[in-house]
Each structure stands twice: as C-alpha cells, then as structure tokens.
Amino acid sequence: MAAFVISSARISTLAVALLVATTISCRGAGVAAATLSNKYYDKTCPGLQPIVRSAMAQAVAADPRTGASVLRLFFHDCFVNGCDGSVLLDDAPPGFTGEKGAGPNLGSARGFEAVDAAKAQAEAACNATVSCADVLALAARDAVGLLGGPAWAVKLGRKDSRTASQAAANANLPGPGSGLSSLLASFAAKGLSARDMTALSGAHTVGRARCLTFRARVNGGDAGVNATFAARIRQGCPATNGVGDSSLAPLDGETPDAFDNGYFRGLLQQRGLLHSDQELFSGGGGSQDSLVRKYAGNAGMFASDFARAMVKMGGLEPAAGTPLEVRINCRKPN
Ligand code: HEM
Structure with a gap:
C-alpha cells in the first residue's frame, strides 16, 4: 500500500513536470486551463x-x-x-x-x-x-x-x-432580454453546461440592476411576472424611456446583499427582475425548472454547484x- 502511495506520488510529480513543460512551450499560444x-x-x-x-x-x-x-x-x-x-x-x-x-x-x-x-x-x-x-x-x-x-x-x-x-x-x-435558448447557447459556446448556466445565474442573488434593463418586464412586456412585484418595481422604473433609466433595483429582492439561494426562491414566485432571470423558470415545464426548484429548496446544492461552475468558468x-x-x-x- 505504502509503495503504491509513493509510486502514485511520483507519477503525479512527473505529470506536473510534463504540464509545466507544456505550459512553457505553449506560452505564446495562451495559457491552457489545465x-x-x-x-x-x-x-x-x-x-x-x-x-x-x-x-x-x-x-x-x-x-x-x-x-x-x-x-x-x-x-x-x-x-x-x-x-x-x-x-x-x-x-x-x-x-x-x-x-x-x-x-x-x-x-x-x-x-x-x-x-x-x-x-x-x-x-x-x-x-x-x-x-x-x-x-x-x-x-x-x-x-x-x-x-x-x-x-x-x-x-x-x-x-x-x-x-x-x-x-x-x-x-x-448575454443581454437581459435573452430567452432561455439563447442563454443556453451563449454558455454552451464557452463549454459550460445548462446546469453551469443556471448555477452561475445564481450570482444574481446579490447586486443591483438599472431600470433600463428591466423596464419592459415590469411595465407590461412580460407575461410571467408577479403582479405585486411588478407594481412595486415600476414605481422607480416607469414605462417612459429616459425616465429613471439608472434607478436601481435588487436582483434578489428578498436578501439583496446575501449570497444565498433567495434568487431561486424569487424565480418560483415569478419575481425575477430581468426577463433573462425569469427565463430559467417558467413553471410550465421549462428545461431548467426542476433545477431551479432544487436550488430554491437546497442552499447547499446551489452553493456547491456554483463553486464548481466558477472554477470551470x-x-x-x-x-x-x-x-x-x-x-x-x-x-x-x-
Ligand atoms: C445568464 C446570463 C446573464 C445575464 C443576461 C446577465 C445580465 C445582467 C444585467 C443586465 C445586469 C444589470 C446590469 C445593469 O444594471 O445594466 C447584471 C448584473 C449582475 N450580474 Fe449578471 N447576467 C448574467 C449572468 C451573470 C453571471 C454568470 C454572473 C456571475 C457569475 C453575473 C453576475 C452579476 C452580478 C453580481 C450583477 C450585479 C452587479 C452590481 O450590482 O454591480 N451575471 N447582470
């Protein structure tokens, strides 16, 4: 057993040496992720x-x-x-x-x-x-x-x-008006899966967005939107272009400065701030619906998927x- 441990350590030292050699020879061609x-x-x-x-x-x-x-x-x-x-x-x-x-x-x-x-x-x-x-x-x-x-x-x-x-x-x-298939395509173009995309979108559990990115959604442009939520948000973001363009709203209205799974709970209630956010959960059999439900109910699963996807990105x-x-x-x- 001990001999096995030593020899695998040697093998990995060799592997590292090979990787370093590859890095040096490839420097002009960019750093390989590996x-x-x-x-x-x-x-x-x-x-x-x-x-x-x-x-x-x-x-x-x-x-x-x-x-x-x-x-x-x-x-x-x-x-x-x-x-x-x-x-x-x-x-x-x-x-x-x-x-x-x-x-x-x-x-x-x-x-x-x-x-x-x-x-x-x-x-x-x-x-x-x-x-x-x-x-x-x-x-x-x-x-x-x-x-x-x-x-x-x-x-x-x-x-x-x-x-x-x-x-x-x-x-x-990707832009805030993107639909699900376009979101999936832009992440796939970077080698990131649908699951990675949905987990990474959970970054919207913190931060703010400007009115001009969600004006249409809260002013009648979106079907799948919580009416109470839309009414509240449009107080600071009226329909008229140019009025309040830069006024801010939290991407996760529940806990705007806490990195938790509140964003996904909001999606279940159709309180996604951006059209692109709500695209992850339709409630009508969308491809990410079941994952959004899991993240909303399981903070640990979201946290570990998010961390893994961040390393990948x-x-x-x-x-x-x-x-x-x-x-x-x-x-x-x-
Ligand atoms: C899935 C596609 C995504 C779209 C369409 C999108 C779009 C946006 C938009 C429109 C805003 C507001 C910008 C503004 O006010 O003009 C925003 C904010 C933000 N996005 Fe995304 N985003 C996406 C994915 C991500 C990812 C993958 C991350 C990080 C891993 C991320 C992190 C953030 C954060 C933290 C904010 C708030 C920033 C702040 O308060 O300064 N977003 N996003």
Whole structure:
C-alpha cells in the first residue's frame, strides 16, 4: 500500500513536470486551463491570498454591492476571450479601445477600484509577479465568501492580455432580454453546461440592476411576472424611456446583499427582475425548472454547484496568439 502511495506520488510529480513543460512551450499560444494550479504563487507570492482577501473585506465593508460588482467583472472578463484581465483595461493610451464601453459594461460595470487596491497591495508585496486576471479571480471568490456564499480553491497562473475587444464583449455577453435558448447557447459556446448556466445565474442573488434593463418586464412586456412585484418595481422604473433609466433595483429582492439561494426562491414566485432571470423558470415545464426548484429548496446544492461552475468558468483561456503579460497597472498594458 505504502509503495503504491509513493509510486502514485511520483507519477503525479512527473505529470506536473510534463504540464509545466507544456505550459512553457505553449506560452505564446495562451495559457491552457489545465496548467492553472492552486499552488501557482506558493513560492513567488505566498502572502497573495490574504492580501486580496483583506482588500476585498475592506471594499465590501464599505459597500456590499462592490462584492457583487467584482463578481460580475470576473464573468465579463472570462466570457470575452477567456479570463485574461481584458475587462479591466481603460480606453488608454489614445487609440486603444477597451471593453468598458461595450453595451453590457457601459454605465454598469463597477468595482474596478477594489481590484486596483488589491492589485496595488499585491504589487507592493510581490512586484511584477501576480496577474490582474488572477487578482480578479481571487477577488471574485472572496466577494462571494464575504457576502455569505461558498468558498473554493482558485486555480491560478493566468496571464493578462495586452489587447481587448469591445466587439467580442458585445457579442459574447448575454443581454437581459435573452430567452432561455439563447442563454443556453451563449454558455454552451464557452463549454459550460445548462446546469453551469443556471448555477452561475445564481450570482444574481446579490447586486443591483438599472431600470433600463428591466423596464419592459415590469411595465407590461412580460407575461410571467408577479403582479405585486411588478407594481412595486415600476414605481422607480416607469414605462417612459429616459425616465429613471439608472434607478436601481435588487436582483434578489428578498436578501439583496446575501449570497444565498433567495434568487431561486424569487424565480418560483415569478419575481425575477430581468426577463433573462425569469427565463430559467417558467413553471410550465421549462428545461431548467426542476433545477431551479432544487436550488430554491437546497442552499447547499446551489452553493456547491456554483463553486464548481466558477472554477470551470475561471478556466476559460485566451485564444492562441493573444499577447500576454503580467500587467503592473490593471488599467493599461505595460
Ligand atoms: C445568464 C446570463 C446573464 C445575464 C443576461 C446577465 C445580465 C445582467 C444585467 C443586465 C445586469 C444589470 C446590469 C445593469 O444594471 O445594466 C447584471 C448584473 C449582475 N450580474 Fe449578471 N447576467 C448574467 C449572468 C451573470 C453571471 C454568470 C454572473 C456571475 C457569475 C453575473 C453576475 C452579476 C452580478 C453580481 C450583477 C450585479 C452587479 C452590481 O450590482 O454591480 N451575471 N447582470
């Protein structure tokens, strides 16, 4: 038995060595997800995880919504050419167009200062070592934990892209008017299953959305909507375009700042804020209905599925040929 343990340890050492060799030879072609490791900075930046955690604790204590906003940034990073920190790039230097002006980000992406603060502290401890993409992956995990959600081990070793694509952000990030089949397709395009999609959508258990993303739904545009809920929400979001466009409502009206399964309970009552949220539960035999019911009744199942799906989404890699580096300032290429 002991001999077996030793030999399998040797085999896994060999496997790791092979993986490292593959990573080095493939660097120009992007980081393969399989090469991410829980131990990536153990030697080069051992204090990293507590640094990010305390930066996020400070940010979330000041404003719990920042936790939600950082979680969303990670999704918007990973869905656009992999988790490469591209969403963090400003429109600078002149002539460079980042992703912040893309429809799904413009006027709604926030939380950048929290990522900057975590990165600045990581730089102070371990100069030019930790990528912005990894800081964001850790910050998103910590945000979930600080809001009461599950913890998971974050695989690390991502690099930051020197490029961004506003067009890809517009094309790849699903919109609030999406129907179920289009939601499923946009996640499938990233190798994520229907179950992953529904679990990840549970991120809407925290955070806020602007009126212009749910105006139609609460002003008569949607059949499957709770009438009392719609009447209350439209007080801050009337039918007239341009009136109250930026007024906010919680994505989970029950417990807006707690990472729990309240979002799914809301869907059972047709209180999904976005049309796309309610698409996950029709109550009439939709493909995700039974999973939504399970998550609504079983917080532990949602928590573990969410954590697993976050690790999977966090493994999305930039396309071969993407120029990569460890950015010093997350807002601009070195
Ligand atoms: C399934 C498809 C999804 C759609 C259609 C969608 C759409 C949206 C929209 C329209 C908003 C409000 C933006 C605004 O006010 O303009 C929002 C907010 C948010 N989304 Fe999603 N989302 C999706 C999936 C996800 C995923 C997978 C995550 C994370 C894993 C996520 C995390 C968040 C969070 C936390 C907020 C609140 C952010 C804040 O308060 O700053 N979303 N989403």
